[in-house]
Amino acid sequence: xxxxxxxxxxxxxxxxxxxxxxxxxxxxxxxxxxxxxxxxxxxxxxxxxxxxxxxxxxxxxxxxxxxxxxxxxxxxxxxxxxxxxxxxxxxxxxxxxxxxxxxxxxxxxxxxxxxxxxxxxxxxxxxxxxxxxxxxxxxxxxxxxxxxxxxxxxxxxxxxxxxxxxxxxxxxxxxxxxxxxxxxxxxxxxxxxxxxxxxxxxxxxxxxxxxxxxxxxxxxxxxxxxxxxxxxxxxxxxxxxxxxxxxxxxxxxxxxxxxxxxxxxxxxxxxxxxxxxxxxxxxxxxxxxxxxxxxxxxxxxxxxxxxxxxxxxxxxxxxxx
Amino acid sequence: xxxxxxxxxxxxxxxxxxxxxxxxxxxxxxxxxxxxxxxxxxxxxxxxxxxxxxxxxxxxxxxxxxxxxxxxxxxxxxxxxxxxxxxxxxxxxxxxxxxxxxxxxxxxxxxxxxxxxxxxxxxxxxxxxxxxxxxxxxxxxxxxxxxxxxxxxxxxxxxxxxxxxxxxxxxxxxxxxxxxxxxxxxxxxxxxxxxxxxxxxxxxxxxxxxxxxxxxxxxxxxxxxxxxxxxxxxxxxxxxxxxxxxxxxxxxxxxxxxxxxxxxxxxxxxxxxxxxxxxxxxxxxxxxxxxxxxxxxxxxxxxxxxxxxxxxxxxxxxxxxxxxxxxxxxxxxxxxxxxxxxxxxxxxxxxxxxxxxxxxxxxxxxxxxxxxxxxxxxxxxxxxxxxxxxxxxxxxxxxxxxxxxxxxxxxxxxxxxxxxxxxxxx
Numbered sequence: 236x237x238x239x240x241x242x243x244x245x246x247x248x249x250x251x252x253x254x255x256x257x258x259x260x261x262x263x264x265x266x267x268x269x270x271x272x273x274x275x276x277x278x279x280x281x282x283x284x285x286x287x288x289x290x291x292x293x294x295x296x297x298x299x300x301x302x303x304x305x306x307x308x309x310x311x312x313x314x315x316x317x318x319x320x321x322x323x324x325x326x327x328x329x330x331x332x333x334x335x336x337x338x339x340x341x342x343x344x345x346x347x348x349x350x351x352x353x354x355x356x357x358x359x360x361x362x363x364x365x366x367x368x369x370x371x372x373x374x375x376x377x378x379x380x381x382x383x384x385x386x387x388x389x390x391x392x393x394x395x396x397x398x399x400x401x402x403x404x405x406x407x408x409x410x411x412x413x414x415x416x417x418x419x420x421x422x423x424x425x426x427x428x429x430x431x432x433x434x435x436x437x438x439x440x441x442x443x444x445x446x447x448x449x450x451x452x453x454x455x456x457x458x459x460x461x462x463x464x465x466x467x468x469x470x471x472x473x474x475x476x477x478x479x480x481x482x483x484x485x486x487x488x489x490x491x492x493x494x495x496x497x498x499x500x501x502x503x504x505x506x507x508x509x510x511x512x513x514x515x516x517x518x519x520x521x522x523x524x525x526x527x528x529x530x531x532x533x534x535x536x537x538x539x540x541x542x543x544x545x546x547x548x549x550x551x552x553x554x555x556x
Numbered sequence: 557x558x559x560x561x562x563x564x565x566x567x568x569x570x571x572x573x574x575x576x577x578x579x580x581x582x583x584x585x586x587x588x589x590x591x592x593x594x595x596x597x598x599x600x601x602x603x604x605x606x607x608x609x610x611x612x613x614x615x616x617x618x619x620x621x622x623x624x625x626x627x628x629x630x631x632x633x634x635x636x637x638x639x640x641x642x643x644x645x646x647x648x649x650x651x652x653x654x655x656x657x658x659x660x661x662x663x664x665x666x667x668x669x670x671x672x673x674x675x676x677x678x679x680x681x682x683x684x685x686x687x688x689x690x691x692x693x694x695x696x697x698x699x700x701x702x703x704x705x706x707x708x709x710x711x712x713x714x715x716x717x718x719x720x721x722x723x724x725x726x727x728x729x730x731x732x733x734x735x736x737x738x739x740x741x742x743x744x745x746x747x748x749x750x751x752x753x754x755x756x757x758x759x760x761x762x763x764x765x766x767x768x769x770x771x772x773x774x775x776x777x778x779x780x781x782x783x784x785x786x787x788x789x790x791x792x793x794x795x796x797x798x799x800x801x802x803x804x805x806x807x808x809x810x811x812x813x814x815x816x817x818x819x820x821x822x823x824x825x826x827x828x829x830x831x832x833x834x835x836x837x838x839x840x841x842x843x844x845x846x847x848x849x850x851x852x853x854x855x856x857x858x859x860x861x862x863x864x865x866x867x868x869x870x871x872x873x874x875x876x877x878x879x880x881x882x883x884x885x886x887x888x889x890x891x892x893x894x895x896x897x898x899x900x901x902x903x904x905x906x907x908x909x910x911x912x913x914x915x916x917x918x919x920x921x922x923x924x925x926x927x928x929x930x931x932x933x934x935x936x937x938x939x940x941x942x943x944x945x946x947x948x949x950x951x952x953x954x955x956x957x958x959x960x961x962x963x964x965x966x967x968x969x970x971x972x973x974x975x976x977x978x979x980x981x982x
Binding site for chain 1: 734752885
């Protein structure tokens with residue numbers, strides 16, 4: 236490494252490195268090992284991570300501004316639904332060794348954020364296996380992808396963590412960001428157990444699509460069918476836009492939609508929803524959970540705070556348009 | 557509204573959780589130009605209100621009655637005590653080199669003791685230059701610290717505390733360490749602040765780096781006309797001004813701004829160049845020491861909104877000539893301390909929390925070079941200094957003893973001489 240030009244010329248040839256090593260050698264006599272051999276476990280885990288990541292990394296591809304992972308030798312690629320929302324498009328898949336391949340988007344389940352791509356060029360493409368085993372909370376996992384876009388000189392940065400939650404998303408603390416979408420989450424055997432999808436403000440909230448929805452929609456996606464929508468999540472609506480940036484305890488109405496149940500009931504922009512259907516709504520998640528359990532036509536009581544006062548309104552929920 | 561915002565709003569309008577937008581194609585690499593170009597704006601998309609129907613971060617299927625509920629555990633994760641405690645022994649030695657740096661009693665960063673004599677490296681941009689600096693040591697004692705020197709390329713400051721006898725870190729080269737290498741960071745109190753892995757092998761930009769002047773220029777009358785000077789760069793430090801005409805570089809006449817750019821493209825950081833200028837009709841020669849292109853041209857990181865989620869980022873977080881990228885979650889004020897591998901060796905000094913997914917450390921190789929540059933004695937020099945001090949002390953004692961003996965001898969001689977004179981005088 237030639238760093239000398241970052242520093243003003245000092246003029247003294249100093250045998251720094253050798254001296255440093257000598258001191259280090261003396262100090263390294265004490266290699267930390269705890270009584271129950273914990274360090275050995277860590278060393279084994281580290282070795283496994285290094286080797287497995289190196290083995291699977293070639294299969295992590297760039298697709299447009301996102302990522303994907305090749306799961307068959309003839310070039311079937313799993314990715315996120317939002318990376319390839321339209322089937323039948325010509326796209327280019329990029330490999331870290333510099334190769335590119337012509338490919339075509341297959342179908343997608345946009346509700347679960349699953350997507351598929353097929354490489355059209357013949358070849359033996361680097362690929363990985365999929366794990367159909369049920370993931371476990373606390374399981375070590377690692378993520379690869381192309382955050383901030385595919386950069387061949389940089390490579391694919393490795394992130395290591397554990398499975399934190401299971402559910403419609405597999406949540407881990409492998410930090411992911413824009414550009415990682417569609418990239419793979421691996422178990423320690425190097426099998427894909429998730430596909431990067433979304434994040435939230437918390438550093439430990441990294442959402443990966445589990446394998447099950449891919450398997451459930453496999454044949455439809457292969458047949459280039461695209462279905463589902465993230466909008467379809469809640470059937471009944473109040474007709475409001477929520478200000479997610481507001482940090483008050485409650486749900487802040489950013490805007491009331493015209494001709495909506497909220498408008499009819501007299502709610503106003505800026506109202507803070509504190510109770511919905513008799514239960515506290517301390518945050519958006521709590522509110523959304525309650526709302527999703529309702530049907531169009533249901534009558535609910537909503538309590539909001541406005542100018543220091545609490546106001547109760549009765550709403551008849553509407554159908555999503 | 558520029559492109560980044562549109563992309564984000566389009567996604568946010570129907571998705572509550574900050575989604576991972578398929579990144580718009582990354583901007584083509586900036587033409588390495590000192591010539592006019594739109595300054596990359598810091599992406600600060602105003603957040604859009606989300607429709608209540610947008611799926612929350614739990615995901616679209618979360619709350620349907622499909623018999624699958626989200627299960628989680630507060631005890632899982634690499635930031636929990638269960639995981640971090642496993643590294644207590646690993647970081648124990650390095651923890652003794654870790655200090656907390658405070659400015660006017662307010663903690664601002666961590667620091668790493670790098671010599672027996674109390675030299676401390678920390679993150680320069682976290683220090684408030686005017687304030688009184690102190691370092692809290694591993695044993696709890698607090699010492700005043702003097703700011704001795706800084707290096708802008710690595711954003712490193714050298715402090716000196718008035719105490720001796722420290723054991724400097726056991727350094728290990730970072731050059732051949734693969735991605736996945738485990739790493740931990742000790743805090744200032746025997747704790748393990750964070751655990752993670754190297755995300756990439758060491759990246760060394762120094763080989764491909766080039767000199768950076770720091771101006772925007774166009775074609776002028778007989779050379780390149782300086783349109784603006786970027787603050788904090790080589791150009792501003794040397795006093796270049798807007799409307800200066802650069803006629804020559806190191807005696808080579810330049811026809812226009814393109815020639816200037818071409819010449820600079822072949823330069824190196826810290827290279828001295830002589831500019832022939834026309835300023836207000838007068839011919840002047842101005843010597844300039846070029847900065848680092850990697851460091852200063854890349855100053856504005858293109859961070860997406862997603863990159864900024866998950867915790868505060870260091871203000872100075874990009875463009876170091878060589879850096880280890882890892883995924884330890886550190887706050888900006890937790891930078892400046894050592895990065896330790898499983899064998900207890902120190903492979904670098906954490907220098908910045910750069911984005912949601914990356915933290916940078918200066919590799920030990922660069923730390924060694926910085927020690928030379930900023931005048932920190934090496935271990936062998938320290939040993940020589942301590943040896944010389946011991947010798948001096950021994951000789952001082954000998955001198956004291958000898959002087960005391962000489963004094964006694966002189967006394968005895970005078971007495972004898974006086975006695976003889978007495979006898980001869982009779």
